[in-house]
Amino acid sequence: MAVATEQLVRKIVNMLASARRDGVVPLHRPLIGDAECAYVRDCLATGWVSSVGAYVDQFERMLAERFGVGHAVAVNTGTAALHAALLAAGVAPGDEVLTTPLTFVATANAIDYCGAVPHFVDVEEQSMGIDPDRLGAYLERTAVQQDGRTVNRYTGRPMTALLPVHVLGCPCQIRELAAVAERFGLRLIEDAAEAIGSTVAGKPVGGFGLAGTVSFNGNKLITTGGGGAVLTDDPAMAQRVRHLTTTAKPAHRWRYDHDQVGYNYRMPNINAAIGCGQLEHLDDWLADKRRLHERYANVLAEVSGVHLFEPEASVRSNHWLNAIVLDAPDAGWCGRILEQLHDAGVLARPLWTLMHRLPMYGECPRDNLPVAELLADRVICLPSSVGL
Numbered sequence: 590m591a592v593a594t595e596q597l598v599r600k601i602v603n604m605l606a607s608a609r610r611d612g613v614v615p616l617h618r619p620l621i622g623d624a625e626c627a628y629v630r631d632c633l634a635t636g637w638v639s640s641v642g643a644y645v646d647q648f649e650r651m652l653a654e655r656f657g658v659g660h661a662v663a664v665n666t667g668t669a670a671l672h673a674a675l676l677a678a679g680v681a682p683g684d685e686v687l688t689t690p691l692t693f694v695a696t697a698n699a700i701d702y703c704g705a706v707p708h709f710v711d712v713e714e715q716s717m718g719i720d721p722d723r724l725g726a727y728l729e730r731t732a733v734q735q736d737g738r739t740v741n742r743y744t745g746r747p748m749t750a751l752l753p754v755h756v757l758g759c760p761c762q763i764r765e766l767a768a769v770a771e772r773f774g775l776r777l778i779e780d781a782a783e784a785i786g787s788t789v790a791g792k793p794v795g796g797f798g799l800a801g802t803v804s805f806n807g808n809k810l811i812t813t814g815g816g817g818a819v820l821t822d823d824p825a826m827a828q829r830v831r832h833l834t835t836t837a838k839p840a841h842r843w844r845y846d847h848d849q850v851g852y853n854y855r856m857p858n859i860n861a862a863i864g865c866g867q868l869e870h871l872d873d874w875l876a877d878k879r880r881l882h883e884r885y886a887n888v889l890a891e892v893s894g895v896h897l898f899e900p901e902a903s904v905r906s907n908h909w910l911n912a913i914v915l916d917a918p919d920a921g922w923c924g925r926i927l928e929q930l931h932d933a934g935v936l937a938r939p940l941w942t943l944m945h946r947l948p949m950y951g952e953c954p955r956d957n958l959p960v961a962e963l964l965a966d967r968v969i970c971l972p973s974s975v976g977l
């Protein structure tokens with residue numbers, strides 16, 4: 590069916606007319622409230638600005654409660670959270686980690702930082718997350734058990750972990766993926782960077798595997814300026830993450846010992862202070878995001894050839910970014926729409942370049958990736974700030 594490009598652009602531009610600031614509507618703009626300002630002033634006034642302080646502890650407690658997990662460890666980026674979670678899960682140099690090609694580059698980079706190799710598997714169209722059925726069938730053909738380990742029969746490398754992503758805030762089929770991970774002896778780490786507040790059957794994503802990670806970068810729903818966290822129910826896992834992210838220094842009143850190569854990944858108190866204020870808004874902002882999603886749904890319902898990225902009924906997305914999906918592939922469509930939207934000051938953007946098309950990951954092992962490759966040129970992310 591032909592896509593009414595001009596009608597689509599006009600409807601989106603009209604819908605966002607009152608949201609312009611300096612002539613443009615950005616993709617995402619952070620909102621900072623009075624509580625955040627007060628807590629930061631408190632840090633400045635007391636001198637507790639750096640990597641220890643009461644706000645870090647409070648933020649971790651609030652996160653653990655929000656995600657329904659036993660432990661949250663706050664760190665300085667979402668990327669650091671992924672790196673620390675993979676290391677603490679035992680991902681070692683020369684291992685392979687199964688992941689999605691349809692993600693922000695940090696997911697694959699964190700695997701590479703461990704000396705491990707990303708191994709890309711395909712997604713399914715509705716959630717844009719890893720397809721559990723295809724993954725199971727692929728592992729049947731690709732994985733063998735050797736001395737209690739799961740090994741890639743073609744490369745000979747151990748396959749140690751599965752790292753799915755909840756894309757644009759929409760939960761992937763995490764319960765089904767957890768079952769596949771269990772069947773093949775893979776440790777499950779969730780990249781929930783974009784998905785704070787999203788749930789599957791009422792349970793927050795990020796809490797389904799051995800660990801989950803979240804980001805508090807300025808473009809995410811909740812920001813600490815920069816930041817991230819590792820979430821886990823496993824006390825030993827939490828302890829390893831805490832140790833690795835604080836230069837692997839055993840606690841002692843005065844001694845500076847380090848028992849392995851560690852990282853300086855802790856979240857400063859001043860950032861955690863912002864996070865404590867931000868979390869107070871989360872439920873209001875989730876409701877606001879849902880209303881924005883419904884407005885986009887109404888606008889797009891009248892346009893043929895496209896639909897709004899919509900989770901299936903049993904899951905709840907935080908709708909971090911709303912996205913238009915073109916019903917059928919059409920070469921050059923994304924570029925045409927993006928040009929017209931940008932000319933009109935609407936700063937929409939495409940999905941990321943697929944990971945296996947980036948120069949550093951082009952040679953990584955992978956299944957056929959037909960769904961990801963078709964989706965990559967059919968999706969446009971729309972401005973989705975709270976308060977639009």
Ligand SMILES: *Cc1c(COP(=O)(O)O)cnc(C)c1O
Nearest residue numbers: 666667668693695782783804806
């Ligand atoms: C934002 C993001 C990250 C990394 O978070 P940073 O805080 O920017 O390091 C990782 N994965 C995904 C899917 C993201 O969107």
